[in-house]
Amino acid sequence: MKTAILLVLVGCVFGGFTTAFGSTNTFLGLFRYDVQFVGSEARGNWIRQENDEAYYRDPFVAAETVIREATNGETWEAVLTKADGTVIRWDPVQFYDNYDGRSNCFVSPVWTECGRTVQWIQWYARSQCQAPGTWRWEFLNNGQIFHAAQFAVLPQIPPGRVPLYNQADYADPSNPDHAYDNICRTGTQRNVYVCDGRPNEVRWTIRGKGCYLTDAAMILSYHGVGVDPMTLNTWLSENRGYRPGGDIRPRAIVQYAMSNGGNITFPAETPNSQSVWNGLAEPERFICTYGPRMLGVNASPTTSQPRHWVVAIGRNADRSTYLINDPAGGVETTLAGGYENRYTAMRTFGRPSATYTDSTGISISFHSPGDLLLTDPQGRRVGYNPVQGLTYAEIPGAFYESHYLADDESGDPGPLTKELDVPWPVPGKYNLEVFGTGEGVYTLDISAYDPKMNPSIRQFWDVSISPGTVHTYAFQYAKQVGVELEFDAVSGNFDGKGQRPADVNKFLSYVAPMEGTVTLPAGTAKYSVVIIYDRAVIPGTFKAEFNGRDVSASFKPAPAGIESVRLDLERGRNVLVLSIEGRIGDRVARDTDRLVFVVP
Known part of the structure; x- marks a missing residue:
């Protein structure tokens, strides 16, 4: 493998001198390119290695030499042996008294400098993400070593560059x-x-x-x-x-x-x-x-x-x-x-590459005795299906993991969060299934980010679920600036059974409850209704009545919208009546649903 070299003529020289074969060769030192440090205009990010150490976060390492009093026919080259034994050999630089009609020329396969017998050379090589350990550089004049230098590439970020917060x-x-x-x-x-x-x-x-x-x-x-x-x-x-x-x-x-x-x-x-x-x-x-x-x-x-x-x-x-x-x-x-x-x-957080153009993402968090499975518009899945006992990881870059929000003072583990994340999502319809694995309530948070990092967030609080129950959330992700998530009723959602024909009955649909009458455990004080509004609804026509009281203000209907609303229950029968008008072609119809919650 061969690497190009960078040449710059400088007006002063420093370091010890070594004489070989007519010319005088000076080794100036070892340097590294620091991604965070910016020095003088001349040096930029190049800084001298301290204690002969570089870091595998550094994009490049370099050695600098100066040739003085070059004579006709002399050659210079460098050989770098990395810690893993990989050898990089630079093509020779040769000096000519006369070359192509010009005098006193340093010539390499990729550049030519004439009109002088003094030349500064920076020999550099890629070090970022390369093998850590001891590297050795040898510099040759007419095929014989005039200087050798060893340095360590340490497997870390330079010390002190990451602030330490408590x-x-x-x-x-x-x-x-x-x-x-x-x-x-x-x-x-x-x-x-x-x-x-x-x-x-x-x-x-x-x-x-x-x-x-x-x-x-x-x-x-x-x-x-x-x-x-x-x-x-x-x-x-x-x-x-x-x-x-x-x-x-x-x-x-x-x-x-x-x-x-x-x-x-x-x-x-x-x-x-x-x-x-x-x-x-x-x-x-x-x-x-x-x-x-x-x-x-x-x-x-x-x-x-x-x-x-x-x-x-x-x-x-x-x-x-x-x-x-x-x-x-x-x-x-x-x-x-x-x-x-x-x-x-x-x-992983990091700076984007020059070709990186997609910062979008869908992120879902879940607190409950349950599991999540997401299917994207291409039919690829990520998550876990406890009914089948199958884990899916078909969407590139996506993950489904759990972690605790622990108390770092007492060591108490705190609540368990299940997190599902899809980077760079494709636009289209997504299907999220929530599988109940125990009796209880869950909190669900769905956030989607557009290309300008504007979030569209939907939250569902204290939604009741039981073992074997599957709740389905279907949403459209446009991947366009300023476009919110839109939700649709799908198979598995309850349509309320309030109206016929079906195109009217779908104006109001439900993730929970999944039937018109629900009998809850004795003493249940609250229940969250998760309601899906059809794209054709007219929000201003919405009405809600709970146990004979007007509770319309507790709801926020919107076309292709979804929300969870918590109800304060009483012992006995609790009746929620919801209705809304919507457009079907050139006519308007009303969908009315009656939901009953029984608390023994």
Whole structure:
């Protein structure tokens, strides 16, 4: 393999001299190209190696030599041996007293410089994502070595480039700036709910729940978007950056970067395997390509779900463990030192490549005894079907994983979140199935981002589900700027049985309930109705009556819309009557449904 060289004539020389074969050859030193450092106009991102060390995050390494008093026929070349034994040999540079009608010329296969006997040469090679370890450079004059230099390519980001933040710096629940999202607990309990002013309510703090948040602030700051956890938390709280229960929407981190002049993506593109040494592990490939990675750690004894998130910045010299910035205490440590040398999840943020044009995504979170399965417009699936016992991972880049929003103060695991994410989604109709695996209620959050990172968010709270029950949500994703998600009734949704013909009856449909009369467990106090509005409905004609009271204001009908509305139940029969008009061709008709909820 051969690599080009860069030549620049300079006016001064430094370093020790070595004389060989008529000319004087000077080795100036070893350099590395730092992706974050910007020095003088002449040097740019090139900086001298300290302690003969470079990093596999550096795009290039270089050596510089100067030739003086060159004589006719002399040649110079360089040979670089990487840590994995790969050898790079540069084509020779040769000096001619006369060449093609010009005098005193340095000639290589790709360039020619004439009119001098002094030449500065920068020999450079790609180092990013290459084999870490000891590299050796040899410089030859007329085929014999006049200087050799060794240096180490370390498997990490340069020290100090990722800021170290401590989530414990934000521990006061009475300080609004320390409050994490808008979630609370009751007294000394470790429960999590959206703050509502109930007695003995205590705000969760960044110290307790903010590991992912603190990691995100470190990663953003590394990429030039300087922010601390407190400032980022405030922005996310004010810009719908949190999901129900306190989890962060990853693409909200991208939104924050864009709103502050930054440019990052989630997830980062899979690194090009042709430009990455095949001996690197998956997290390393992302670290050397994009910078720090977020790793899920501290897995529970019986499951693989992470309870804590740290920032990986590389590996130690022998690559036996990962170097991490741990937000719990704000310490630099290793995966071996703090977390039994294992991680169970990874989140990738990074700068986009020149060819990267798609920042869209669909992200779904779920709290419940249940599972999710999403089918895209091409019939590809991601998620888990517990009825069949099958896991699907057919959509490129998509994942379905679980994690806890743990309490980093007490170690309590906190609520379990199931997260399904589809990057770069194709436009069209998506089908989301929610499989009930136990008795209870679920909270579902669906967020979709358009090409300008505008979110379309739908949330469904406290929806009842039972083992064997399947709830279906069908939505259209346009992948166009400013176009919201649109929902449609499909097979599996309940049409209310209120009207005939069917085209009128479909004006109102339901994910829940799935039948006209529902008998609930004794003592049930609330029930969430999930209602789908047909595209043909006329919102201003909507009426809702619950137990004889007008509750129309609790609903927000919209064509192709969907919403969940919680009902406060009484013992006995609870009757909800819903009606709306819609257009069928050139006429208008009304669909009226009667839903009964029985509480023994």
